[in-house]
Amino acid sequence: MEESCNICNTIWLGLTNTKSRDKINLGSVDEILSSSCSIHKSLFQRYKHSSEYHQRSNVEFSPRSDVEFSPRSESESARIHAISGCDWHPLLVKRSSVSDHPGIGRILDPDWVDINLARQWKDKCLTEHGTKCHNPLKIWKTRPAWLIDVNDKCIVPGQNIEEAFVALSYRFGDHPSYKIDADSWSKLQRDNALEMPWVSTYLSPMIQHAMHVTSIMGERYLWADALCIPHHDRDVSTQQLQLMGAIYGNAIVTIIAMDTDSEEGLPGLRGISRSREMYQEVIPFGKEQVVVRNTYGIQVIPDMLYASRGWTYQEYIHSSRKLFFREKELHWQCSCSIWHEETIFGEEVDMFADNPMSDIPNGFPDLLEMSKMVSTYNEKQFRYNQDALPAMSGLLSVASRTFTGGFLYGLPEMLFDYALGWRYNILEMGELRRRKHSQKQNASQLHPSRLPSWSWIGWQGSVNVWADETVRIMPDWNRIQETFPITEWYTADTPNATVSERRLIRSTWFTNRERYKDPNTPLPPGWTRHEESTKREKVFLSLEGYRGPIFKHEAMPEAEWCYPFPAPDISESTPPAMPEQTAYLFCETRRAYLRAWRTRKPLTSTEKEIVELWDAENGKVGVLHYQNPRQAGHFPYYGEVPLGKRVELVAISEYKACEATWYEENEEYGLPIRSGEYIAVLWVEWKDGVAYRLACGEVEKEAWDKLASERISLVLG
Incomplete structure (x- = not known):
């Protein structure tokens, strides 16, 4: 390289300096290519060609500050970046013939791996x-x-x-x-x-x-x-x-x-x-x-x-x-x-870790971790749809040591009343579609292979699950809820199972939560009570029984929890605890009929369609979260049909919720806080005495109590 060339010297320092993390401005590409130095010109000519080769033909280089050179650091290799151009991550090739040469790159055999x-x-x-x-x-x-x-x-x-x-x-x-x-x-x-x-x-x-x-x-x-x-x-x-x-x-x-x-x-x-x-x-x-x-x-x-x-x-x-x-x-x-392989042995240029399961193995039921894994997994493809649970069973088994009682078709039994309210992630592209068993002759026969409508296992696509319940305090919360069971859930392998053949699903989280709300109840081992959260930065969301003290565990001193709970001490000797996977649910609950119309409401920065629920007195009492945009097409727009679409709803739980106000102009949440009490419901249809989930929603508790509801024995398939 030209020792007198400032650009060459800058590039050299960027390729060899392991301490600096500062970005270096090299000027515009036109300036770089107009230089009399042929050494760095050849580098950037190849860069420009590579940008075009990678189908970025509309490369527009700003007249100033458009090329940056990020020196190699402990966390990443050097990076050349131009506006509208592709990123390059160059490595200086190691010259073994030069003592203490700073290069870390290797020229590889184009045919054979250095196995x-x-x-x-x-x-x-x-x-x-x-x-x-x-x-x-x-x-x-x-x-x-x-x-x-x-x-x-x-x-x-x-x-x-x-x-x-x-x-x-x-x-x-x-x-x-x-x-x-x-x-x-x-x-x-x-x-x-x-x-x-x-x-x-x-x-x-x-x-x-x-x-x-x-x-x-x-x-x-x-x-x-x-x-x-x-x-x-x-x-x-x-x-x-x-x-x-x-x-x-x-x-x-x-x-x-x-x-x-x-x-x-x-x-x-x-x-x-x-x-x-x-x-x-x-x-x-x-x-x-x-x-x-x-x-x-x-x-x-x-x-x-x-x-x-x-x-x-x-x-x-x-x-x-x-x-x-x-x-x-x-x-x-x-x-x-x-x-x-492209770097010399033992040299590190990346420190990226992407394992989503970090807190769960330590005995803490982090719903956000579990939700992200479920949503990511549920968008993936299978040769046979009925493999959806078998392909996840290993991960669920590992998580079952933290989520007491394990998972029933992907839903944590300790939070079952809440988990049934999972919904379609409307803010993501795509749709949620019903998984159906493959009819091919050589279709997989792995067990268990049912696809119940009440579980996300029975649907493919992005789902929004288990992120709002008051379990672990998150600094960016804009909505939280606290669920209360209203019935007992049982499960069995057939819809005709007798009472004695059904197994009770124990939602232990809610039992423990109510117990530890009492300040006179001794805390479980490892827990301490604190009067204020350090994570409530902008919006102070609160619920009865939650505002005030927060709880920390000695094994995770940085995490804050809404309530303490018995945290299992998980080690390599802790076995999994998965229940038998039975596909039918039973409970005694209430059923009501409401009218539904489609309307348009702003969600974040885009217009999304939702379905509003109205009672017989023309009052809006709730919302239905459809499973996919096509499902919304089954509902008339408000006013098109006098009575709207009649929907059958069954109650699955009760909850209190509060939500911050979204301000579009500032693109942030803030005060005031809206709060209320609701009944979580499922929109269902029946076939041969079994109800199947079509969508979930919520109805204002006060309005639900006034409806002409009836007591039913619900069987969900």
Whole structure:
């Protein structure tokens, strides 16, 4: 580079300075390209070309302050950014011939992965990170029923093996699935069985390649669902599916194939698979070289095919050490570090962690964490809709140790009366559609596979669940509610179950909450009472029994809670506690009929349609939250039809709520606070004596009490 060139010197400092985090203004692109220095000109000519190549042809460069160079820091690599242009993350290539050279980038083989890094990364993590990366979710010790022995090329009983095992996470793709029968299963247990020609039907290229990677990492055993779950044995397969979260949590490393499916395998394994055909941008910079990163961080992007599949979600979350094949390169992520093939060994340029389950493993029922996971998961795709619960059962099992009583078809039993009121997330794009069982002949028969209308499991799409109940205090709250049960809920596997055959669902949160509202009741172990919250920054939301003291637990000193509760001390020896998954609900409640019209009301900065509920005296008494925009089309606009649409509503709970006022001009919430008491209702339709949920809503309690409601025995399916 030109030592007298200020731009070159600035770029050099940005590429090599590990302490500064300040952005450096290089001026306009026109100024940079008009310079007499050919060294940095070549860099930015390639940058401009890359911007256009990435379909950003309408690149407009402001005449000033439009190019920034962010120096490399502990949290990110350097970044070149221009208005309307793409981001570049350049790395200075390490020159081994120069002593103490500051470069951290590597020029990679375009055809073959440096697979030996997998073993080096694993050993470095085990040696230097120790317990920090061992089982951060505190998952109980689990051995898979079956494992692949990559040395003897066969499947072996996992219960007899104490050695570590590697897990494989990938998407199957749109390829035919094959179920291994009992006879073939027996043959697969013979030495070298996986090398027999007839096994190719079951042994996909992905599993073959993962076996090779497992061996390279110095491990002998691999777990892959397609070959290690005996689907011919329903009891064992059901058990293994429920333990999938624990299986991935117990794996020493999980191999994650983000770019390819089962038949494409893992490209770039020399002598094993095809070339990876990777392109790496390498640019001369005087005597130096700069490479442009193909990836930035390891976060899972929703539109990635891997991330769009339902089965991969819990696999990703529960894996403590991850070996990624992504963007045709190799990457590593654990609780302490992120390493990339494109950087020299041990160098860190990203510190991004995206595991959404952090507080739940510590015994705290964080509804916001659980809500985000459920909403993210419920937008994913399945080959068979009835896999919606089996693909989530591992994650729910892990969370069941915190949510007392576990989950019934995805709803936490300890908060069941509240959880039934989940709704469609109207602020997100897309819609909520009813999941229906696949009628294909070879459809999955995993258990449990029901799709009840009362659970979000029975619907696909973005859902708004469990974020408003007064459990943990959040600084940006604009709405809270406090739910009160009005009936007892029971469940059974058939709609005709007798009273003695039904199981009572115990909503223990509400019982404990009322108990600890009494200031004379001793606090559970670990809790302290405080008179004021430090998290109420702009809006002071309050409910009877909530305003005033807040509570903290010694295990989470920064978190504030509305009420104390018995927090389980979760460790690796704490087992899951999931109830039998039965698909019908029973209760004694009240039913009423109201009229409904469609209207337009402003929600945040956009116009959204809602359905208003009116009584016989032409008074608005409530709102219906439809499941998707198309459902709103079933309702007439106000005044179009004299009596509106008649809807049947059943009460599921009572609640108090308060909500801040949204000010559009300032784009913020503030005073005054609106509060009220409501009855949570479901809009239902009946078929053969069973009611099915169509939507949820609320009716003002005072108005509900005046309606001509009737007592009914409700059966929800």
